Structure formats: structure tokens, C-alpha cells
Amino acid sequence: MEKTIGVLAVQGAFAEHADSLNKLNVKSIEIRQKSDLTKHHIDGIILPGGESTVMAKLLHDLNLFEVLKDSIVSGLPVLGTCAGLILLAKTIVSDQNVYLGTMDIVAKRNAYGRQLGSFQADGQFAGIGKIPMTFIRAPYIESVSENVEVLAKIDNHIVAAKQDNMIVTSFHPELSGDLSVHRFFLNLV
Ligand code: GLN
Numbered sequence: 001m002e003k004t005i006g007v008l009a010v011q012g013a014f015a016e017h018a019d020s021l022n023k024l025n026v027k028s029i030e031i032r033q034k035s036d037l038t039k040h041h042i043d044g045i046i047l048p049g050g051e052s053t054v055m056a057k058l059l060h061d062l063n064l065f066e067v068l069k070d071s072i073v074s075g076l077p078v079l080g081t082c083a084g085l086i087l088l089a090k091t092i093v094s095d096q097n098v099y100l101g102t103m104d105i106v107a108k109r110n111a112y113g114r115q116l117g118s119f120q121a122d123g124q125f126a127g128i129g130k131i132p133m134t135f136i137r138a139p140y141i142e143s144v145s146e147n148v149e150v151l152a153k154i155d156n157h158i159v160a161a162k163q164d165n166m167i168v169t170s171f172h173p174e175l176s177g178d179l180s181v182h183r184f185f186l187n188l189v
Pocket residue numbers: 048049050051052053081082083084086109110136137138139
């Protein structure tokens with residue numbers, strides 16, 4: 001059966017994820033309000049990059065927060081990129097805030113500082129091989145629990161990980177032109 005992937009589209013780089021899915025001939029729908037999640041069947045969801053604080057506020061304002069969290073806890077496959085990773089983290093370094101908090105990772109926001117606000121690197125991704133990675137004011141994962149599989153590291157920092165139905169990357173796979181991370185996620189769906 002044809003799969004449909006929801007792309008959270010309240011803020012940030014959601015259009016590029018929809019483009020990536022389109023290139024893979026996968027149907028996507030933009031999730032902008034609660035009814036988009038309750039009235040449509042989706043097989044997975046992408047939480048894009050953007051500004052995690054703004055996205056979290058909008059999730060609450062739009063009444064999307066609880067239904068999204070419940071779906072993920074119930075096993076909906078999710079790919080969180082950059083700010084999406086921060087939304088899923090159970091702990092954020094030097095920050096009292098926890099957003100969806102469904103994944104046993106410790107995320108460090110803006111971890112590369114100002115000088116390295118944005119950069120490219122080629123890195124090894126488990127099960128895929130070497131891929132281009134685009135970082136924009138990116139977080140990295142400071143530590144993970146033992147139930148979390150580390151998928152990629154750059155300079156000894158974790159930049160991609162998987163736990164059950166959740167995959168996160170601190171880079172932006174939708175911006176590099178390489179579709180392998182999306183393909184990897186679709187295998188989980
Ligand atoms: N710095 C952003 C945050 O803290 C994440 C950046 C991104 O998603 N490109 O939410």
C-alpha cells in the first residue's frame with residue numbers, strides 16, 4: 001500500500017523534506033493543525049529543522065502537542081532533524097525545558113557555537129555509508145541511554161541516533177541533495 005508521511009509544517013525547513021519525499025515518490029502531507037493528524041492516516045512523520053523553542057510554542061498554541069506526543073509514544077515512526085532532534089530529546093543541556101521528550105538522548109543546543117554556525121562534513125552513517133551532512137546552528141547529542149543506537153558521529157560527537165520508532169539527525173538531510181537518510185527512515189515506516 002502507498003505510504004503517506006506527515007511533515008510538521010508549523011515553522012522551519014519543512015518544504016525541503018516534502019521535496020525529498022516527492023523525489024522518492026512518497027506522498028506527504030503538511031501537518032499544520034490538530035485535524036491534520038486526527039483526520040488523516042499517516043505512516044510516519046518528519047519533524048524538521050527550524051527553531052525548537054518557536055516550534056514547541058506553536059505545537060501548544062495549535063493544540064498539536066499532545067496528539068503528536070501520543071502518536072510517537074504509541075509507535076508512529078518519526079524522523080527528527082536538527083530542531084526536531086531537540087523536540088524529541090528527554091534532556092537538553094543547560095536548559096530546563098523538555099518538549100516532546102520521548103527519546104533517551106541528551107541534546108546540546110547550538111553545540112558548535114557561533115564561529116561554526118553552519119558547516120558541511122562527510123560522515124559515516126550506520127547502514128548507509130559515507131554521506132554529506134549539512135549543519136546549521138546544529139545541536140549534537142551529548143550522550144545516549146543504552147537502548148539508543150548511535151548512527152553517526154562527527155569529531156567524536158553523536159550526530160545521528162535511533163531508538164525504536166525514532167530516528168534523529170543533528171544535520172539537515174533534506175538540504176544535501178542526498179536522499180539516503182530519508183530512504184533509511186522510510187525503511188522503518
Ligand atoms: N538552533 C536551533 C534550535 O535550537 C536548531 C537549528 C536548526 O534546526 N537548523 O532549535
